[in-house]
Amino acid sequence: DVKVTQSSRYLVKRTGEKVFLECVQDMDHENMFWYRQDPGLGLRLIYFSYDVKMKEKGDIPEGYSVSREKKERFSLILESASTNQTSMYLCASSLEGPVAKNIQYFGAGTRLSVL
Amino acid sequence: AQSVTQLDSQVPVFEEAPVELRCNYSSSVSVYLFWYVQYPNQGLQLLLKYLSGSTLVKGINGFEAEFNKSQTSFHLRKPSVHISDTAEYFCAVSHNTDKLIFGTGTRLQVFP
Numbered sequence: 001d002v003k004v005t006q007s008s009r010y011l012v013k014r015t016g017e018k019v020f021l022e023c024v025q026d027m028d029h030e031n032m033f034w035y036r037q038d039p040g041l042g043l044r045l046i047y048f049s050y051d052v053k054m055k056e057k058g059d060i061p062e063g064y065s066v067s068r069e070k071k072e073r074f075s076l077i078l079e080s081a082s083t084n085q086t087s088m089y090l091c092a093s094s095l096e097g098p099v100a101k102n103i104q105y106f107g108a109g110t111r112l113s114v115l
Numbered sequence: 116a117q118s119v120t121q122l123d124s125q126v127p128v129f130e131e132a133p134v135e136l137r138c139n140y141s142s143s144v145s146v147y148l149f150w151y152v153q154y155p156n157q158g159l160q161l162l163l164k165y166l167s168g169s170t171l172v173k174g175i176n177g178f179e180a181e182f183n184k185s186q187t188s189f190h191l192r193k194p195s196v197h198i199s200d201t202a203e204y205f206c207a208v209s210h211n212t213d214k215l216i217f218g219t220g221t222r223l224q225v226f227p
Contacts, residue, residue: 004158035217040124042205043159043217058214090158100147100209101166106158 003027004107006091012113019078021110023091030096032074033104034058034066037088046089048099049074081114088112117142119208121218129226130198136191136221138180138206148189149207149215150180159205165189176200201225 007022025032031050035043035058045058047066055066063085067075074093078085089110094102120139128134140146147166151159163174170182180191189206206218 040219042121042219045214048214092159099214103161103164104159104215106151106160108156108158 004091004093004105006089006107006110008110009108010111010113012115013081014115015080015082017078017081017114019081019112019114021076021078021089021091021112023074023076023107024072025074025091025093025105026072027093027105028071029093029105030071031094031099031102032068033092033094034064034074034076035090035092036060037090037109043090046076050096050099081112083114086112086114117146117208117210117216119206119216119218121206121221123221124219125222125224127224127226128196131195133194134192134196134200134223136204136206136223138189138191138218140187140189140206140208142187142208142210144210147209148180148182149209150174150178150189150191151205151207151217153203153205153220155202162191162204196223196225198225198227 004025033048034046049055049068065077091107092104094104118141149164150162153159163172165172165182173179203220203222207215209215
């Protein structure tokens with residue numbers, strides 16, 4: 001079974017703080033993704049990575065950055081957290097190859113509150 | 116640009132009743148279609164997918180979906196739901212791009 005683990009289930013931070021969300025997958029997947037989930041908006045792609053040290057912007061990259069130093073780990077960074085970044089963050093991974101066709105496996109999510 | 120529309124934000128239904136969750140997409144070219152389910156306090160998991168071939172796709176937990184190219188729809192159906200089917204369901208579409216486009220989700224609430 002593929003396992004995608006997000007380090008924190010709940011996180012509370014103050015505005016202006018630097019925030020790190022960590023994600024680890026154990027199936028040697030090449031592709032990894034960070035999504036944001038908001039009620040009424042569904043999932044929106046923030047960033048994705050198709051290889052170590054490679055990254056591509058998704059639909060809403062503003063205010064976020066990512067890091068992928070090892071294949072199994074993909075970190076989402078909020079350089080200076082703001083209240084409008086309060087959300088559920090989902091990490092996913094998939095096999096090498098066309099993202100369009102491959103199944104994505106999701107972590108349980110990190111619910112971030114920025115106060 | 117591709118888009119996905121899930122017209123129903125919430126669908127209440129009694130146990131053992133049939134259910135249909137609607138999904139329409141906008142694309143003039145061939146697409147790949149997915150339904151994912153999110154149970155409470157969990158991440159998303161794949162229910163079923165359509166890549167090519169038969170337009171009727173069967174998934175896990177007794178769900179199925181039919182790809183209708185002329186109506187650009189991919190509705191999800193189950194003939195008899197259980198309490199355990201209570202969850203949020205997301206339709207997603209992709210073309211030959213690097214991303215999935217998700218719909219806004221439909222919350223299925225099954226009552227005893």
